[in-house]
Amino acid sequence: MRTATASSTQAKGRGEYAKSSLTRENIVAAAIPIFGARGLDSAGTREIAEAAGVNQPAINYHFGSKENLYRACAEAIVEKYRQQMGSLSLDAADALSGECSADEARKQLMKLMEGLTEFLVSGEHSQNWVGFIVREMSEQGDAARILHESIWKPGTDLVALLIQASWNKSGDIQLEEARLEALLLVSNLVAFTNGRTVSMQILDWDAIGPAQLDKIKQAMDYRVNDIVRRSSL
Amino acid sequence: MRTATASSTQAKGRGEYAKSSLTRENIVAAAIPIFGARGLDSAGTREIAEAAGVNQPAINYHFGSKENLYRACAEAIVEKYRQQMGSLSLDAADALSGECSADEARKQLMKLMEGLTEFLVSGEHSQNWVGFIVREMSEQGDAARILHESIWKPGTDLVALLIQASWNKSGDIQLEEARLEALLLVSNLVAFTNGRTVSMQILDWDAIGPAQLDKIKQAMDYRVNDIVRRSSL
DNA sequence: GTCTATAGTCGGATAGAC
DNA sequence: GTCTATCCGACTATAGAC
Numbered sequence A, B: 001m002r003t004a005t006a007s008s009t010q011a012k013g014r015g016e017y018a019k020s021s022l023t024r025e026n027i028v029a030a031a032i033p034i035f036g037a038r039g040l041d042s043a044g045t046r047e048i049a050e051a052a053g054v055n056q057p058a059i060n061y062h063f064g065s066k067e068n069l070y071r072a073c074a075e076a077i078v079e080k081y082r083q084q085m086g087s088l089s090l091d092a093a094d095a096l097s098g099e100c101s102a103d104e105a106r107k108q109l110m111k112l113m114e115g116l117t118e119f120l121v122s123g124e125h126s127q128n129w130v131g132f133i134v135r136e137m138s139e140q141g142d143a144a145r146i147l148h149e150s151i152w153k154p155g156t157d158l159v160a161l162l163i164q165a166s167w168n169k170s171g172d173i174q175l176e177e178a179r180l181e182a183l184l185l186v187s188n189l190v191a192f193t194n195g196r197t198v199s200m201q202i203l204d205w206d207a208i209g210p211a212q213l214d215k216i217k218q219a220m221d222y223r224v225n226d227i228v229r230r231s232s233l
Numbered sequence C: 001g002t003c004t005a006t007a008g009t010c011g012g013a014t015a016g017a018c
Numbered sequence D: 001g002t003c004t005a006t007c008c009g010a011c012t013a014t015a016g017a018c
Helices: A021-042 A045-052 A056-063 A066-097 A102-120 A127-136 A142-167 A172-190 A196-202 A210-232 B021-042 B045-052 B056-063 B066-097 B102-120 B127-137 B142-167 B172-190 B196-202 B210-232
Strands: none
Touching: A021 A045, A021 A056, A021 A066, A021 A127, A021 B021, A045 A056, A056 A066, A066 A102, A066 A127, A066 A142, A102 A142, A102 A172, A102 A210, A127 A142, A142 A172, A142 A210, A142 B196, A172 A210, A172 B172, A172 B196, A172 B210, A196 B142, A196 B172, A210 B172, A210 B210, B021 B045, B021 B056, B021 B066, B021 B127, B045 B056, B056 B066, B066 B102, B066 B127, B066 B142, B102 B142, B102 B172, B102 B210, B127 B142, B142 B172, B142 B210, B172 B210
């Protein structure tokens, strides 16, 4: 994106910055894990600059302010999320758009949740920016809005629709109930991202490796099946 | 606690500070919601001092440093938690200490979770310091250790033991499984504290009042029953 | 014990050389 | 476009009057 030749004060996209896109991306990539670990206020521009291999004023030059960089990080994360979860989401959405049996919905739901589990809990390289997403859950700023509208809202909505389809019911009341279930389902995964330290201590785990990931996945499978089973109430 | 006469450099407890306990408590009470909302780094001593009705150096005088005040807040929270959840926890522990039928365990578990739900999600005055607890879940400092050992660990352990008792089984493998279930159960509540903003937007709620609290409680009841039902697998 | 005044440090942002 | 040097504001912590 943003095909820029190496050196020239070229024309801007539309009121947007259009400086050296390479160093911009370096800075964003370096900033995301630092912001994710320490938050907007605590993370220093000097720290970020060092990690990116540039000098401190470079951040201000490229982004205008630390907060702008923060927003740029949120946007970059949305992009990465779409790359990583896009195909899974599309599969599920496709299934929903056709008529979709309860069992088909259940299978799609399990596949989607397994993908989400791997994505949020495992995924060594992604681990960095999951911290960013989860941290922003408790904030109310601009970045939080971006992440909510592009990640949390569509993600949980998709899960909710699959749950509803698995119940073989429709209607607004059912949808709200399904949304609540979807939220609780996703929050279970957050326990292993946001609260990873606490979780590991409680479970006497010293790492979340493949063996632990399997246990989490199994627990999530139980959860999904429990939710689906409620259709017969 | 700490019965101090109004003015005198009285004897210290044991190596501990023993200044004017009243203003100490005022500062702690003012600091907890601010730390909870903004975190250790972002919260300023001036801000806290103003909220407490004292001047900024008073904090340093009474606590030595901002970080010491932070630890004092964590300890105060543990105290409040024990006051508020103590009787419920004791009831459950009592039930466990005697021989305890599966159904008795299930009932105690539901009662405990309902109490926890009200405590974490509702509870207007407590809302302040729930932010503190949840924020520290992702940290690894001294305060995090205090809260973990005095709140998270014993709390989830109790839930895990009740789950195990409701399964009518014992053994280490069952205990780890029960701990995992307990963790997921508690993490569902965190969705409405830490992620309150996100949750409300997803569910189209504009507040978490009695009606919403009932829905959450019902969902938690479903969850508990689902977990217990698995004993027959 | 509580205040005012201030020291000392570190943060983000800016100016200007190259 | 990227560097060095620097400003200015905010912060915690300390010194000392009352």
